[in-house]
Amino acid sequence: MTNIEHMAPRRIVPSKAIGRTLLYIALIAGCAVMLLPFVWMISSSLKTESDVFTFPIQWIPSVPRWKNYQLIWEKVPLLNGFKNSAILTVCTMVLQITTSSLAAYAFAKLEFRGRNFLFLAYVTTIAIPWQVYMVPQYIMMASWHLTDSLTGIVIMHAFTAFGVFMMRQFYMGIPNELLEAARIDGMSEAGIWIRIMVPLSKPAVATLAITSFVFEWNDFMGPRIYLSSTSKQTLQLVLRLFNTQYSSNYAQMMAAATVALIPVFIMFVFLQRYFVQGVATSGLKG
């Protein structure tokens, strides 16, 4: 934060007041652009199909049609989609956090041959997009019969370089003296990890958890390529069904989109500082 404002005398200068007003106008206009699509989505989800596209837009429907929110569950396997997405998200999250945290501890605090080389290998491959290796990876997974299975996707996403990198950066900040003291007391490395490192790294764990939650919950192409059975479809795939089979029904489509956004929205409202932290960390130089 800049401290310029503190230094200025507290008297309100007219030109400054104009500047502040313009600043707020710009920000509010920006907010409108960001929010209006969501407002339109919610508003349309409460209309009858014939009212969705009436113009001028009726932002608050005169008679909200809550029935849309009931019908969507009957029309497409939405509940099953929720279930599958939840399984995928929770399993991936747990595996990512555990394996990343273990590896990060070794990279940050233990000595072994090839440490710097291996860490460099992680860092240099972090920027390689999935699209570069998705084809051989798919062939490999298919040969192990892990396509069209949720397990396959969990395994595919469980081991991340980003997680290791992020957790390591955090662990580097934990003083070595703390660990040395525990070692002198006879604590094993596993004990140090579980009793000292993990409890101390709650903010980093939360950040990684959020990052992985958002990625997995919203992921579309992974499930699209891997999952073919209807019973295994995730929420994002089910959402697409409105686009094809029921393309005429925009009101229900918007209701389903709203429902799909709710879990992320709730997480975001309560844990938004971890979201922001995750971005800021990924933007920092290693």
Next chain:
Amino acid sequence: MNGIEKKRRPGSRLHLKRELTAYMFIAPNFIGYMVLTFVPILLSFLYSTFDWNLGVNKVFTGIANFRYMFLEDLDFWKVVWNTFYYTIGTVPVCLILSLLLAMLMNQKLRGKVFFRSVFFFPYVASLVAVAVVWMALFNPDKGPVNEMLMSLGVKNPPRWAGSAEWAMPTIIGLTIWKQAGYYMVVYLAALQGVPSELYEAARMDGANAFQRFLHVTWPMVTPTTFFVTMMLIIGTFKSYDIMYVTTQGGPGVATKVLAYHIYNNAFVYMKYGYASALSVFLFAVVLIVTLIQFRGEKRFTNYL
């Protein structure tokens, strides 16, 4: 970095045991990462030399796939052009917009957390959900955007995703809308690291707001600008999910991009060999962008 390195002699029993423990710690992630990421990356180079259709008939053909890609595949150059178009349309606007937003947000503000959340939310919202909403808003026949344009007197408003000329700009708009908040947060972290004394010194010297931006803010955030540019370029080069959920690459091939071409060749036409060759091309592009970023960063950030 190597705080505890000197204390133990290598080769001792204790040292070996400690090394073994360390390997145990990295093993789960490392083995998984090796098998599922490292090996496939190497395999895509190998597979790019195969003629391998419909999952059978794996035949080594050397550089035939690349010759086909550059010389015979009529879609390839269109797809590359579309990818460049998408990148050139997205990166500068997204960069300027996110820096601008970050600078607005870096003032003393009421409701800063609220504004930040609003700008950031589209980034965490599901792409499928927001794409559905955008396609409805920009529906050429009955969407609110065109209704509004018509009520403002525009006779023939653009047909957005329905027309070859406007489909890509529509997708670029959606991309910028969805991602600007993310890069705003990246920039905000950088701006907060600029020492306020620099601004004060500039003020003392009589620098106006624009001069302060040009001589303090911009040079100080250059490393971030390089980073954001690289992230955006790689991001646009690898995207195809956004086209998949909006236009399916159409109309015609107007929004078919490189990664979409890889997807189609691999998972629709089952040409694994050719798809791998396209992947190698994508890898080369990403590598070049990364190298330029590294070099540029060294060259332009000499104040450190």
